[in-house]
Amino acid sequence: MIFLKFDRRIFQHFDWTLLGLVLAICGIGVVNIYSSGVSQVDSVAPLYLKQLQWILVGLVFMVIMFLIDYRVINEFAYVIYGATLVLLVAVMVFGHASHGAQRWLVFGPITVQPSELAKLMLILVLARYFDDHKSMEPYKLRELLIPMVLVAVPFVLVLKQPDLGTGLMLVIIAASIALFMGVNWKSLLIAFGAFLCMIPLAWHFLKDYQKERLLTFLAPERDPLGTGYHILQSMIAIGSGGFFGKGFLKGSQTQLKFLPEQQTDFVFSVFAEEWGFVGGMILLSMLLSLIVWGLKIALHSKDLLGTMLAFGISALIAWQVIINMGMVLGLLPVVGIPLPFMSYGGSAMVTLLAAVGLLMNVSVRRFILQR
Amino acid sequence: MENQCTLRNGPEPSEYRQRLNLIIAIVMAAALVIVCRLWYLQVIKGDELKQKSENNSVRFRKIQPLRGLILDRRGLTLVDNRPSFDVLYMPSRGRDHQQVFETLKTLYASKSFELGADAALTKTLRPYLPVRLEKNVPLEKVALVETNAMTLPGVYVDVTPVRLYLDGEMLAPIIGYTGEISKDELLSGADDYSSGDILGKAGLEKVLDSYIRGRHGAELVEVNVHGKEIKNLGRIDPVSGANVVLTIDADIQKAAWKAFEGKAGAAVVMDPRDGSILAMVSAPSFDPNLFNSGIPQEEWIQLHTNPLNPLSNRAISGQYPPGSTYKLIVAAAALEEGIIKPETKIHCNGTFELGNRIYRCWKKHGHGSVDLNRALVESCDVYFYTVGKMLGVDKIAFYAKQFGLGEHTGIVLNHERKGLIPTRDWKMARRGEPWQLGETISVSIGQGFNLTTPLQLAVAYGALANGGTLWRPRLVERIERPDGKTLKEFHPEKKGDVKLSKQTQAILKKALWGAVNAPGGTGLAARLADAEVCGKTGTSQVIGLPQNEKARREKKIAAFHKDHALFVCFAPANNPEIVVAVIAENAGSGGAVAAPIARLILAAHFDRKKKAQMGWQAPELLATDENLHRQ
Structure with missing residues (x-):
């Protein structure tokens, strides 16, 4: 009886807007990957089909994350955290290396990138921590020590792979959540000062190619054949799209494979070349609507936990959109951050769809948690 | 659980509402920057960049390195490199593709040559993607194509280094052979190989590939509508692979x-x-030179089904x-x-x-x-x-x-x-x-x-x-570098x-x-x-x-x-x-x-x-x- 009632309300208040938005963006993504892959006659299974399969897998996880009450999921936050750490360690030990990085775990036909899962896992565990340690006062540095450790462990593991982009993403998400929860301004200053001191130290640990990328960003002419070439080609692709774009499958930059990583990090260049400023604006507004919608869910949640989860997920999407677009537009250095729902990548897609499931979860349960 | 939720019962504290609104404002500001940049690139500089992408394309060309030599214990060369000539066709330069191919065929027929790969001709052609018509052609064909360049718009000869196994059969089971990277090898993804690379497939060529293969060079050239190179924007020379000195006499x-x-x-x-x-x-x-430009199917089957198993190292x-x-x-x-x-x-x-x-x-x-x-x-x-x-x-x-x-x-x-x-x-x-x-x-x-x-x-x-x-x-x-310095x-x-x-x-x-x-x-x-x-x-x-x-x-x-x-x-x-x-x-x-x-x-x-x-x-x-x- 209870379950029946429960089900009915879930259906009644289901967040169709959110689902519609996400599916629409995913759809555009698949079409776009199709276009970017047409000229690659030698690919084994077309990537757009693989992406479709991953979306279906992601939808299953979305449903799971939606159906289980987020407060129940919250109970398992530390377990999920531990499991993800195990996966990250496994990557170091048994991981599959490609392009000079060891980021993947291979399970038969499936390749998993645990660093993607780490992003969602981090949101879960931080929400759990702050929910356990509620405070009306802004948090002090001492109280933030444990969250810092919670971030530092996966951060170091991801950095070791090496995957600077994802590592930075973890830090940014954690910082966003902490700032949102409120941090004592003195603590903030100290943390910022410590961060500045860390930079020379961090530089020492960066891989050569990572240093090269940062330097290239600061002075693109340093390396016209390498990263600079990528950014240049990306900007030519986007710019040549003009106001209305060159049309579907007609992007010469894309079809001639001038673009680097055109199915992953540089998908937006492909899209902007073929659909122009108009298309770019439409896609950007859809992504923005999604982010604002997520923040609204955070605003209307019935409890702090829901607010934090919804905020964390929205922040994850927002940061990735901003950094990725900034990167392909030549505004930010090239760090490997994919465009949510658009870039090819199984683990990222599944993680994001699971996160959307969690978002819906919070969205719906504000009607159910009446008291 | 429910008792703990005291902080957020009923309307949310204004503090969080304020923060969320601030965050929405920040996101919007970031989006505005992106929109401005898009506008700048696509609308203000759009025509210029379009010109660049259509007329003056910047082309990135990979330069294959020379593989290291393999020498016997007294320095005698056992494996060398030689130039291999491929006949390519750049569709953007030819007017009537079929016409060009016909001309080439008749030209070949006049010297009783045959045009090797017809399969390449039936593929859909993309303007700026050159297709390889023939691999590893004899010098007579090269001369024929070069001297008739005027009547063969778009057809040109490209030179790449390939392996030359002197006394090939004698050492083939040990030294192995090379070939173009396969799909499986590409997908296994180790060591930044990319498509079109030549790598060791068997024997020492495979085991020591990381030493022998050298590093790619690259060339960035600006080409005009006709695919003609206008300007060389930069070049990184390829690094030849290291030479391997065997204990073999x-x-x-x-x-x-x-x-x-x-x-x-x-x-x-x-x-x-x-x-x-x-x-x-x-x-x-077996003759390892056969593998250089892709071994013909029949010969491959013959080698594989031979009961004496010539490919193995007994x-x-x-x-x-x-x-x-x-x-x-x-x-x-x-x-x-x-x-x-x-x-x-x-x-x-x-x-x-x-x-x-x-x-x-x-x-x-x-x-x-x-x-x-x-x-x-x-x-x-x-x-x-x-x-x-x-x-x-x-x-x-x-x-x-x-x-x-x-x-x-x-x-x-x-x-x-x-x-x-x-x-x-x-x-x-x-x-x-x-x-x-x-x-x-x-x-x-x-x-x-x-x-x-x-x-x-x-x-x-x-x-x-x-x-x-x-x-x-x-x-x-x-293993020594091309300049003679010992590497290992x-x-x-x-x-x-x-x-x-x-x-x-x-x-x-x-x-x-x-x-x-x-x-x-x-x-x-x-x-x-x-x-x-x-x-x-x-x-x-x-x-x-x-x-x-x-x-x-x-x-x-x-x-x-x-x-x-x-x-x-x-x-x-x-x-x-x-x-x-x-x-x-x-x-x-x-x-x-x-x-x-x-x-x-x-x-x-x-x-x-x-x-x-x-x-x-x-x-x-x-x-x-x-x-x-x-x-």
Whole structure:
């Protein structure tokens, strides 16, 4: 009886807007990957089909994350955290290396990138921590020590792979959540000062190619054949799209494979070349609507936990959109951050769809948690 | 749980509402920056960038590096590079594709050439993507295309380096071959290979690929509408791969390869003083140059279905019963265990009875009363049946393992096999049956379950020759950069010790000397005027082989029933500097077939040495200097 009632309300208040938005963006993504892959006659299974399969897998996880009450999921936050750490360690030990990085775990036909899962896992565990340690006062540095450790462990593991982009993403998400929860301004200053001191130290640990990328960003002419070439080609692709774009499958930059990583990090260049400023604006507004919608869910949640989860997920999407677009537009250095729902990548897609499931979860349960 | 939710019951605190609104404002501001940038690139600079993308395309061209050379121990080039000419077609430059192809065909037909790959012509053409019409064309075709460039818009010749294997067949099983990277190799994704790369596919080319292949160069050029290069924007020179200096001696290798003409089998020549491999032959072989530009399907199938399996390296992956060459190990075991004394005599009347089974000596009417020396010299089977029975299979296996048999020798090549040295435990574990005494009898003359590779035999005999050191075979001496600087050196590596008393060693060496030099010896055919040779013949029966070998045999003709001929030897007797192990498949007896092959190989070594001592320099040495300059 209870379950029946429960089900009915879930259906009644289901967040169709959110689902519609996400599916629409995913759809555009698949079409776009199709276009970017047409000229690659030698690919084994077309990537757009693989992406479709991953979306279906992601939808299953979305449903799971939606159906289980987020407060129940919250109970398992530390377990999920531990499991993800195990996966990250496994990557170091048994991981599959490609392009000079060891980021993947291979399970038969499936390749998993645990660093993607780490992003969602981090949101879960931080929400759990702050929910356990509620405070009306802004948090002090001492109280933030444990969250810092919670971030530092996966951060170091991801950095070791090496995957600077994802590592930075973890830090940014954690910082966003902490700032949102409120941090004592003195603590903030100290943390910022410590961060500045860390930079020379961090530089020492960066891989050569990572240093090269940062330097290239600061002075693109340093390396016209390498990263600079990528950014240049990306900007030519986007710019040549003009106001209305060159049309579907007609992007010469894309079809001639001038673009680097055109199915992953540089998908937006492909899209902007073929659909122009108009298309770019439409896609950007859809992504923005999604982010604002997520923040609204955070605003209307019935409890702090829901607010934090919804905020964390929205922040994850927002940061990735901003950094990725900034990167392909030549505004930010090239760090490997994919465009949510658009870039090819199984683990990222599944993680994001699971996160959307969690978002819906919070969205719906504000009607159910009446008291 | 619900009691904890006191913080957020009813309307949310204004603090969070404020923060969220602030965050929305920040996101919007960031979005505005992105929109402005999009507007700037697409609308303000749109036309300019469109021009750039359509008219003046910037093209990134990869420049393949030269693979490192492979040299023999004295610097003689074994593997070089040569230019290969491909005929390409750039669709954007031709007006009427079909017309161009027809012209090319008629042009070819006038010189009675054929246009190779029609498949490329039916593919959908994309304006700026060149298609390869033909790979690796002869110079006549290049001349034809170049001189008729005016009538063939869009057709051009591209030069890429490909491998040139001098004396290809001779070393193909060791050096391997190269080819364009396959889809699987691309997907396995290791070491930043990209499509179109040439990489080692087998043998040393594969094992040492990371050294040999060098690094890509790149060129960034601006091209106009016609695909013509207007401006060179930058160039990174490719870095040639490192040269590999082998321990192989080309002269000895050549002699060994020639000695195997028309035969199937393998030979390993090793320096027992440091484990260097001076020659390694596996016959029949294949021409590695065939693989350079993609091997034609029929030839590939032929190579793969050939029952003689030319693609394998028999010296390391061919597993053969060692036959009588194994008697050395049994004799060593018996002496060390004190089961026999050198003077112990055993009577051989041609048969050995065990239960109701009769085991025969190869000499029908027997050797009469023989001591250990004669038993080895004349390879008396009954003597070793008797000794083997006394030792037991596990003791024999213990010594065989000391000699490195039944284990990988650790050579750098892939696909090395372990062979098999049976024990009681092995049979119980593998077959689930207890060991039979009769099987010990077979084992003691190197038959039965015993399997060894030619390389293992060379290493084992080498250990006797050098007084007990088991070397890890060394095939590569060093890897050096094109400028001659050494990048990596492979030092001799000791793998173990064969702990035999001085006395045992002396007895065994004397017997092996006798086998080649004393009247009645089975290996007289290997006798040499220039040096005292010690050796042991072996004739291994192809009966009672393991399952798979048997199955293969049954399918094939009677030739496969013939015995394998073996001969392992070292020389000179007093201070050995060369070990030779020879196996000729299905060729007859070791003394008649394998020993003469070994003799040819030994002769090549000692002849050269003699000439060098007389102050006469081999022409190859002069060629060496030339090679060094060429780099």
